[in-house]
Amino acid sequence: MRYHDTRSVFYQIFESLPRQGPGCAGATKNVFSLLPPLPDDAKILDVGCGSGTQTRDLAGLTTGTIMAVDNHQPFLDILNARSGEAGLQGRIWTVNASMAALPFEPGQFDLIWSEGAIFIVGFELGLSLWKPFLKKGGYMVVSDAAWFVPNPPQELMEWWEKKGYVPKTEDQLREQVDKAGLRLIAKYRLPEAGWWENYHVPMLARIDELRKTHGADPARAALLDSFVEEAKTYQKYKRYQGYTFFIMQLP
Ligand SMILES: C[S@@+](CC[C@H](N)C(=O)[O-])C[C@H]1O[C@@H](n2cnc3c(N)ncnc32)[C@H](O)[C@@H]1O
Helix, strand or coil: CCHHHHHHHHHHHHCCCCCCCCCCHHHHHHHHCCCCCCCCCCEEEEECCCCCHHHHHHHHHCCCEEEEEECCHHHHHHHHHHHHHCCCECCEEEEECCCCCCCCCCCCEEEEEECCCHHHCCHHHHHHHHHHHEEEEEEEEEEEEEECCCCCCHHHHHHHHHHCCCCEEHHHHHHHHHHCCCEEEEEEECCHHHHHHHHHHHHHHHHHHHHHHHCCCHHHHHHHHHHHHHHHHHHHHCCCEEEEEEEEECC
């Protein structure tokens, strides 16, 4: 497979989608409501923000400022354009940086938020890499893939293994929260709408469109097929797995 070819198709799918991972405004709002009130001038960090649908939702739920970090500049350009249209300039700032080496002074954020992106560095490492940037008493909210049952079907485990990322159970993730020295306030499972209407439906429509130009190229067609398979796998196994938000505090 020619990596550079498929990489451009990958971004042709995701740059045009409202979200780059499973999520929905209702979940962002419900999870945010589980936090105690933040200061009026709260400083918030959104890690792996993508084109920032949840960043703009967060801006609507708070009065503070949000530093939105991603390492793909076109996503940040889309976020800047949409923030401008929504009159949010001055509230949302974008930073092109690696989530593994955040370019901030320690101890400055009231809230660190990350939807569907911590898997890139891994849940355990992500918590320990980002925790130093919280103020004492500050909050961290992340969503990640999790098993909802202790023994998921073998076929599903193998599917994840092929993708190179095997989820943990919610209890195992909870242990990692404790190990990172964070206090778990609550957990929240992303509802099905966050997978289907808000993520897979627009993604599948975009894939149909891209098949017209890329379907004849085997490597590109295989990439498109892999996303269709992902959506089907979610539908088939949704009672065993999903995304769970962990709402945490630095004591
Ligand atoms: C699955 S998407 C989630 C995006 C967004 N939070 C959402 O829910 O729609 C993961 C994001 O992490 C970004 N990303 C990948 N590797 C990264 C890294 N090393 N540092 C910063 N961002 C990264 C990608 O560009 C992408 O926007």
